Amino acid sequence: MASTATNPAGYQGRYAQSFQLFLQRSTEHKSIFGFIDRILQDEFPSLGDGKSTLNVLGVGSGGGEVDAHVLDKMQAKHPGKSISADVVEPSSELIQNFKALVAKTPNLENITFNWHTMTSSEYENQVKDKKEAKRFDFIHMIQMLYYVEDYSATIKFFHSLLKQKGKLLIIHESANSGWEILWKTYKEALCSNTISAYQSAGDIKVHLENLGLKYEEHDIPNTLDITECFIEGNETGQLLLDFMTDKPYFYEKTPPDLRAGILDLMRNKCSTERDGRIIFNGNLTALLIHP
Template structure:
């Protein structure tokens, strides 16, 4: 067990594993589809002259963020998008994705290379409030989930603004519960169920949506190189295939096979359920 290393201790590798995971899952399409069908209903222009202001926390390389922006351009073409992202590399890709693109000509982008905690400290007194704050697949990376959510909700969101959180749910809850006693998981195992509990406890109304998603795990079952990287993202542990004790490795593989299902094309799919 002592050999197991959390994937979060190696951010560069984490990004590689995350991208590999995305290649084998429908996560991006599922989130984008949900945004198109739902988000515009929840975000309103409170001042026609100002348009819509968006604060993106952990926007990564900007693919999902640009989708959020496009979905709201149906309401106004005046958009301010402030992206808070600690990774210099991700911000560079994000900028190249949106800069000089005709569809984003009217969008005012601001980039903050910092963590959510640094943003909260730096902008505490500036009183800039937003119509939409989103945290999409990022709350796993903060130590103080409850404090982060409440601070953004109470101090950075306009009245009638919308706070959007997209995060792992359902089967991840079961998976985490089964394996989280193992000292593999140094990161934050927060899921949608925890967020809903926090919001209810604080008497904050929320609407939840299930976003069923899947990741193909044939490569993991074949124990190929690609499969090893996908498995690292699932277990959140670097080189899990070679460093996990045999019984833990077998337990995880058996769980994945049992919980998985066979798609029409014969591929084995593992649930990657999310919730908004």
């Protein structure tokens, strides 16, 4: 979750801190990297057929860890070819993290970056205002669709930016994951800040089918250690709860009965216990969409 349509500043301050803590406590990046290495990189060779330059677009790229991994693997599949990477991310704080990552990663030194510190909807409006849109060989939207107002229209727009033989990758929380159980059970309480209507990858598949888009589906197992969320006064747990509920200072500001209900659901319906730790089901689904 690294882009937002309703909060132009994106992840800043305490919320950026809680996001970084979430990444540290979950297997999310490791799991996504595994998917890229096992499956996605095999798609890269065909993207560059007959081309001297490849254009890549990351939408909601956060601090750039996944983008950097994608670009490294793509560059390895296309040695000698130039790569232009456009980055759309509304958080200036995370953009700076991304730039710092690029500066210390040797394999990215020959890639040209174009930075767009804006939301996906702002980028869409900017593109539509121009007479000719830039086209891309590969577009990825990883954990960001939660923050758009219209999933279907957003997918349709970014799909329209693909070159011939290009691919669009969406990675999103799986149907029946702990995230879906939590957010759909407590949708009235939780869908009131930057996320107005929660949808899982199962819902996205319906959008793709209604749009007539062909796609491949891949499961990405993922977990999150939320043990500290159940220790009253624990700062780590409180920051994780802020991120997981999209509510700053959730523990302090949520009515006790509602807070107790959410915590009970997270522990007993969304998680399992392993060696005394509470492990949240954060499974993801990768949807690789054809042009």
